[in-house]
Amino acid sequence: MGDHVYKIVELTGSSSHSIEDAINGAVKRAGQSLRNLRWFQVTDTRGHIEDGQVTHWQVSIKIGFTMEDGG
Amino acid sequence: MGDHVYKIVELTGSSSHSIEDAINGAVKRAGQSLRNLRWFQVTDTRGHIEDGQVTHWQVSIKIGFTMEDGG
């Protein structure tokens, strides 16, 4: 483990099913454009309500990934 | 979308099953006396332990709803 530099991006995942599902969706989407994802941290847990029911779980996370050398 | 005013109330839901269930319970109870619920935000996640087991998930949320005109 050398002296790596990690970058942190913030995403909000959304799911009609569960908190874990909203996080999984955000991580999966981040993986489409970024490599070497390492960890996440939850920063906010919210949701959308319609007709008195939670319809979407919205979870904001910070995702850290290893930066590779170069520009 | 006109210049609405929203009111925010804080509730703690409790469930023996899961975090999502505790939130659903609080939203459902709020819907018994308030109309036009729009969103929630988790402010605290706690729980009760008995005999070394989590027996209740207790989740505090803020719920926002559209205020209607009048008093």
Add this chain to the structure above:
Amino acid sequence: MGDHVYKIVELTGSSSHSIEDAINGAVKRAGQSLRNLRWFQVTDTRGHIEDGQVTHWQVSIKIGFTMEDGG
């Protein structure tokens, strides 16, 4: 100034014009159903964006008012 008790409610005002306007709207709406409003404190300043423009300023405030005796 006797030993008063104050109650604090949280509202979100919304305005297409300015932050002050969003707060004024929330205070005015609170005054329709509550008397003796005394102070407010901003807790969150957000906004809605459409077509790359801020269309609504959304400001959450806590409002304190003097509780009168009785139930």
Add this chain to the structure above:
Amino acid sequence: MGDHVYKIVELTGSSSHSIEDAINGAVKRAGQSLRNLRWFQVTDTRGHIEDGQVTHWQVSIKIGFTMEDGG
């Protein structure tokens, strides 16, 4: 202990005597209109000063109470 829902209200008590007295005043006032009060949490401790002396202790608390069924 079933799956209860609790509501949380925020009050500021005021007393010329002590911090505990200000809290007791807020809890007593809340009990005039709400039943089943369960707990409180201090969120802010302030005071009013006149002629270089503390004349009022002002303590903001959140109070939780069990919601009963119905509207």
Add this chain to the structure above:
Amino acid sequence: MGDHVYKIVELTGSSSHSIEDAINGAVKRAGQSLRNLRWFQVTDTRGHIEDGQVTHWQVSIKIGFTMEDGG
């Protein structure tokens, strides 16, 4: 409203005129390179002082936008 993923970026807008103007500037600049901007949240309000006058309002905001599919 399906299970979208939103990305959040942080910008600081600067204006010699007002807080709203600094935010509008940051949102407008973000819209030059990002599509589907949805909301912002103020994270810091600062300013630059010269000769005892505020010369620039500097407002940091987080901006959320819908991520499209693909890389």
Add this chain to the structure above:
Amino acid sequence: MGDHVYKIVELTGSSSHSIEDAINGAVKRAGQSLRNLRWFQVTDTRGHIEDGQVTHWQVSIKIGFTMEDGG
């Protein structure tokens, strides 16, 4: 309920399955060496990512337990 004293310890549970599971694991482990566990509070929700997938949910909690008399 006399004038008890409670001690608070902080643990991080880890699970490949869910947030609740990570918390349950930490509570169960605490119960192996401590008696009279009463409550927990979530302080941080993180996770480990491998190959673009969440492989471990890591939840930090504070656990409170009643201290018994003596040393």
Add this chain to the structure above:
Amino acid sequence: MGDHVYKIVELTGSSSHSIEDAINGAVKRAGQSLRNLRWFQVTDTRGHIEDGQVTHWQVSIKIGFTMEDGG
């Protein structure tokens, strides 16, 4: 730009007009007794309500200024 030391003071400005005006008033007043003011940061935005209207915007700011050598 040598190795300067800055001092930070906290003021609350008040205005019947706007948030910016309350900040301008505090900065102007600070400039009557302090030289080399450099920046400010908003720490609290509150206001006074009378007859259901915001009568004063009260904004607390920290102001930084360069300390000159000597005592």
Add this chain to the structure above:
Amino acid sequence: MGDHVYKIVELTGSSSHSIEDAINGAVKRAGQSLRNLRWFQVTDTRGHIEDGQVTHWQVSIKIGFTMEDGG
């Protein structure tokens, strides 16, 4: 109530007796050199322990006072 400017200073009072006493001591000391003290807010409550006993209550407060015109 015109457009006043208030200054905020931070002090730590200390008392062998109580939290209120520590605050009273800090306010009294501030009043020796500053006029027009208006309010305080508690920012930290600590204490010193010797031989297993609390020997000093140390309470940090911010005190606001009206600035008069001039330098």
Add this chain to the structure above:
Amino acid sequence: MGDHVYKIVELTGSSSHSIEDAINGAVKRAGQSLRNLRWFQVTDTRGHIEDGQVTHWQVSIKIGFTMEDGG
């Protein structure tokens, strides 16, 4: 004063009488099993309500003590 290392433990004291009493109880209990207690810091002030009255003041504190050499 050499290069000491201090350990910090967190306790919640409970008293039917006052905030200071709840803290004193927690410090006294800590002193039964730990030596060289040095300071405390209040992290949370809560209470239990029964029949509309505060029955227990519950104060959480961090206590620091000097670690002695060895295991």
Add this chain to the structure above:
Amino acid sequence: MGDHVYKIVELTGSSSHSIEDAINGAVKRAGQSLRNLRWFQVTDTRGHIEDGQVTHWQVSIKIGFTMEDGG
């Protein structure tokens, strides 16, 4: 100094040597792909421990840079 817009990115630098070194590494890496870096702010200081020794200092920082015109 016109009405600039700044973007803020968050990175974690890592060094086996010191906190300053971890920050320098993150700033240097950011400079490989971004121009006009202006300031940083530390948001978290952590580290990795192996065999009872700190092997890596891990410092998270926010870095602000001036956005140039265009897309």
Add this chain to the structure above:
Amino acid sequence: MGDHVYKIVELTGSSSHSIEDAINGAVKRAGQSLRNLRWFQVTDTRGHIEDGQVTHWQVSIKIGFTMEDGG
């Protein structure tokens, strides 16, 4: 990497030399009585001043370590 449980303890290290040295001292001391230390996080950086000079750097850290099975 199975479903481990980690415990977190809080220590304050002290050094007349540097911030890193204060942290190293706390980690080394923790390692005398605890095995499998994994990470630390800085929670507070303070210091002692005598005769207008910093004589001790005091850094509070949380240290996480893997709990082994059993009591």
Add this chain to the structure above:
Amino acid sequence: MGDHVYKIVELTGSSSHSIEDAINGAVKRAGQSLRNLRWFQVTDTRGHIEDGQVTHWQVSIKIGFTMEDGG
């Protein structure tokens, strides 16, 4: 150790060399005009970047000192 009152001032030290150096500079400057400095606490660690290099470490600290009797 009688019932002292301490005052707390906030300064930002700046150094091209290190975080400790920036703090030492602020403490030394405070000692030019204030006696009986006792402790400091770091509140913010920032820095200035030029040509992709950290040119100044800027550390904000609160410094506490014993107030002497009188005005």
